[in-house]
Amino acid sequence: MPINDVTEALVRHRRFLLTSHYNPDGDNIASQLALASILRSLNKQVAIVDQDPVPGRYRFLPGWESIGNQMVPQNASCVVVLDCGNIDRIGKVSDIITPATMELVNIDHHVSNTLYGHFHYVDPEASSTCELILRLAQKLRVKPTPEQAQIILTGMMSDTGGFRYASTSADTLRAAGLLSDYGAKIAEVAEQLYYQQPINQLKILGELLSRLKTGAKGKLAYMSLTQELIKRYDFDLSESEEFVKYALAVKGAEVAILFKEQGDGVIRVSFRAKGRVDVNQLAGKFGGGGHISAAGARLNTTLEDAVQKVVQMAEAELSSN
């Protein structure tokens, strides 16, 4: 973790391009915004360019409008890639990078980071890239403003599930305390991240939970989002990403599944696991995939048939465990 090489590069250059991975999340958006703001306070020119737009749920972060809407500053001499284990994950932004004239700096906390770039500061022990931005600010002797502190705290909370994941270390908590000293308001961040749900979203979640089913002697919990419910609540299916996590809260459940009836003959299936079951493999049996603890698949069939087949397969997996 040669942090000094990175801070020296940040001091040396005057014109920066900041970027990060596609499919943005809270930490990569916040780490770009925070670093950009810190660099600007040091009289640097900074542009943030990402392949994908900022999702609606993160559009409370100050400065989000600047992402991807700015031209690269004339003669940017340094590209800082944030929160990207692999440089390929910046996607189309690679088109505007000219390696011959630009220094590449890699700041990340993914254990899979390939250590690309001229300089890197990679710490897999850190909860989030934002936690690293705070350390860089300290090295640069920049005291974060209350706004900067709150942006950094947002990224940290976003990547730790609100300090609930095992990635939350003692250092993470102390860093959050320091950010709080600097003026970050934890309740405001929590409010933005967790307490701004449209009422129809909560009501339809209620309908799902009240119909929660279990299988495999309680190791499986599953729910079905039917077209009837979607129409009754005038619900946008893209807002249902978090629902499956609620089923995983059932005591004893190791796998949770949410079936979503799209209404066009396709059933989307979301899998989550907290036990040792590999839902990536389970989703793979239906042509899908993802990660060990979070995966998805699509079935061209009826809801009843999809539930019957997927639940049967999940029960077989869980009983062999």
Place this chain on the structure above:
Amino acid sequence: MPINDVTEALVRHRRFLLTSHYNPDGDNIASQLALASILRSLNKQVAIVDQDPVPGRYRFLPGWESIGNQMVPQNASCVVVLDCGNIDRIGKVSDIITPATMELVNIDHHVSNTLYGHFHYVDPEASSTCELILRLAQKLRVKPTPEQAQIILTGMMSDTGGFRYASTSADTLRAAGLLSDYGAKIAEVAEQLYYQQPINQLKILGELLSRLKTGAKGKLAYMSLTQELIKRYDFDLSESEEFVKYALAVKGAEVAILFKEQGDGVIRVSFRAKGRVDVNQLAGKFGGGGHISAAGARLNTTLEDAVQKVVQMAEAELSSN
């Protein structure tokens, strides 16, 4: 906050009775267990006696079985009342206290604390009574064991909604960092607090959410836990502590209220706020109390009447804001 008077009392006495409020929650259970364990490490005799049994959801806390099942030790000379704003909230435990022969110590973080007892350590700035237990341990030069640290962290997380409420200060976060150093595992606590819910609890929560109502132009969200639902799901009312928070997740809601029909002519009302509204004051209008952002009251009436009166009062408060 004369902490030294309290630590001196803890050092001076040898036989303790610890107690707390009825309708137990995570912080009052954890603070009793943690202080009991710390006192025992100083070779003190300690019994914990509470009016109400430990709710199922907190029965992962080491030592919970000892609560209320022990006789008062012969000649207990000191009663420590934890997390109780008012001594009346210990309920029937007052029957076994003999004020003539016992010193009374009051350790609490409720702003409404009446400063009863011979000695008190009351800090309304603290997130939780458990945060005060950590400070007392430090004063007593006791380094918490990993188990004690995890119990204290559980109470802190429980009373701050997992570090989401405004009561989470920089000191709270640093205290959590210190507890993590001492061996507390934040992900284990989060798993126990948030991912171990009995299925009937999630189903009944679903029923409540699907019936969520709003008032005061969306600034108020409220739900009713009826006897019909309680019976249908064979539900233990003491497991409903967290439900009201879900109503507060509605976008635009500043106050959330949960009405609980006890079935004995009493309606219990839980208030939560995320805006500037003081629900302690609101609850006070119905003979209840608590904190600015979390309070409760009891009404001797029907569910319909309680809903009508409390919603009307809340709407009046919210429209004058």
